[in-house]
Amino acid sequence: MNKSVSKSIKQSLVNHLSSLKKKNPSFxxxxxxxxxxxxxxxLLSKVEAELFVVHINYGLRGEDSDLDQELVEGMCTEWNIECCSVRLESAHAKVENFQKWARDERYRIFRDIKAYQKADFIATAHHQDDQLETIFQKLLRGSGIGAWDGMQVVEKDIFRPLLRISKxxxxxxxxENAVPFREDVSNQENKYARNLLRNKVFEEFEEFFPGWRNNILELEERSKSYQAAxxxxxxxxxxxxxxxxxxxxMLDEVLKAEVLKKYILxxxxxxxxxxxxxxELKKIGDTxxxxxxxxxxCGHLYKEREQIFFKLSDLKQKDQSLIxxxxxxxxLVLNGFSFYFSSESKPGVLNLDADCLSWPVTIRNWRDGDSFNPLGMEGSQKVSDHLTNRKLPSSLRENARVLCGNDGVIYSVLFPEIASNGEFGTISEKVKYNxxxxxxxxxxQVV
Incomplete structure (x- = not known):
């Protein structure tokens, strides 16, 4: 046995954990x-981290599905790791796109449990072969070079430490480490695109295109260079x-489309x-x-004098975003506002003392009962009353946003449009600078 494989994988995990910049993270x-x-x-059971295992039993393979669950629960007991199993009704296998449904349900459950457990990250076992399949499918579907970057080891709250490790x-x-596991025989069925690529197409490539795997994976770096440009x-x-x-x-046609896409997203x-x-959208320059x-x-792109703007519809205003x-x-540009750090205060904008904030912060729609301590005021005031006092039309008040900290404190109220007094928001006394x-x-405000 080549013991260097285990050593290399363990070191890779240590490196990825250090990139999280969080001591003793929970997963x-x-x-x-x-x-x-x-x-x-x-691997994670051997490091200093708080773990909670979630097993999804779709019940599609009868006894085999139950044996999968028994293995996971048994090893968690042996390794002293908290675990829960969630069973989903196999009747849902009749949906038009079962793979998408299963993935959506899986991550919904992960996020619900993550919130309940107050965990830092969701750890998944995506590996290099998964990355290869992801990039290759994007090529076949005609995705542009900007989409060839595939998955990332750390992507918001998702942690994929095996992404550089092959199957x-x-x-x-x-x-080498006597880790028990079970094989899913359904992976040999070619009714799903990934299985077809894995079981038939890629096997043929090995004979005719030596080194093709590395060539495809290198597209990830080219995509990153393109994105930087x-x-x-x-x-x-x-x-x-x-x-x-x-x-x-002045841009060529390809860059026009890419710039508009980046702006909207x-x-x-x-x-x-x-x-x-x-x-269709890139024609706006000639109108x-x-x-x-x-x-x-979703909204509309419009041309106003010497500028191009995109206005999101109210339906597409995200209720909540973690920053x-x-x-x-x-x-960062989000929900019509730009956020950035500065070493000095700026005129005509909202200036908050960044060191007074409890991170991460959240921008969300205001809710009934929300209150904060407006700058220059003693005591708290309901957000609803504040919006009324600022003479915002009732049709716009419901689209106002609040910026709040990890401690639940509202740091700022952000208006959907500039108020009659020229303000587009109000900060809290708690985060005023000195x-x-x-x-x-x-x-x-950017839009």
């Missing part, structure tokens, strides 16, 4: 009972509130954008002032 771990997730469970190496690791272009055409028309019209990453929609192009129920401190370091403030969180 919700999705464990199916297969080699990948059992290897991950074994073959995982099998070797399990053998696109960021530079975007900074040249985005002025903080919209796209500068003169700069936009910074406002809301859940807006669906097809190739056809982008082809007359006042022209508006609808994007279904980590490191996400703001390079600047002569000792070293770091400012700047909030600016």
């Amino acid at each position: 919700i771990i999705g464990v199916s009972g297969g080699a990948d997730s059992m290897a991950l469970l074994y 073959e190496e995982i099998y070797t690791f399990c053998e 696109l960021d530079i272009v975007f900074e040249k055409v985005f002025n903080g509130s919209g796209i500068e028309l003169d700069s936009y019209n 910074t406002l809301n990453e859940d807006v669906p954008l097809s190739k056809g929609q982008l082809l 007359q002032t006042g022209t508006s192009i609808e994007l279904g129920e 980590q401190k490191n996400e703001i370091e390079d600047g 002569s000792h403030t070293c770091s400012y969180l700047i909030i600016q």
Whole structure:
């Protein structure tokens, strides 16, 4: 046996854990009972971390599904790890896209349990072969180079420490460390795209295209380089509130579509954008002032004088978004506001003392009963009363947002449009800056 495989995988985990920059993190771990997730469970059981295992039993393989559950529960008992199993009705297998339904249900359960357990991350056992399949499918579906980056080891609250480890190496690791696992025989069925690629297409490639795996995986780095270049272009055409028309019209057709896509997704990453929609949207540069192009129920792109703007529909305003401190370091645009740090205060914007905030912060719709301590006022005031006092039309009040900390304190109320007094928001007394403030969180309205 090549003991270097186990040593390499263990060191890889240590490196990835250190990148989380959190001492003794807590994880919700999705464990199916297969080699990948059992290897991950074994690895994490050997480090200083709080673990909670979740096993999903879809009941599709009868006794085999129950044996998977028994293995996971048994090993968790042996390794002294808290575990829960969730059974989903197999009748749902009749949905049109079972794989998507299963994934959505799986992550819904993970997130519900993560919130209940107050865990830091959801750990999954995605590995290098999964990454290969992800990138290859994107190529076949015609995704642009910007989408070839595949999955990331750390992606918001998802942790994938095996992403650089091949399936073959995982099998070797399990053998070297006597990690028990079960094989899912349904993985040999080719009715799903991933199985077809894994079981037939890729096997043929090995003979005719030696080294093809590394070539596909290298596209991830090319995609990152492309994204870095696109960021530079975007900074040249985005002025903080919209796209500068003169700069936009100087771009070639491909970059026009990419810039508009980036602009729209910074406002809301859940807006669906097809190739056809982008082809239609990029025509905005050649239209007359006042022209508006609808994007279904998501919003509309419009041209106003020398700028291009995108306005989200009320239906697409996300109810809640979690913002980590490191996400703001390079600047963040979200829900019509830009967030960035500064070493000094700025005029015409909201200035918060960044060191007074409990991170991560959340931006969400205001709710009945919300109250805060407005700047310059003694005591608290209901957000609803504050919006009324600021003379915001009733039709706009419901779209106001609040920025609150991990401690639940509301730090700022953000208006959907500039109020009659010229304000677009109010900060709390609790986060006002003073002569000792070293770091400012700047909030600016961009749309």
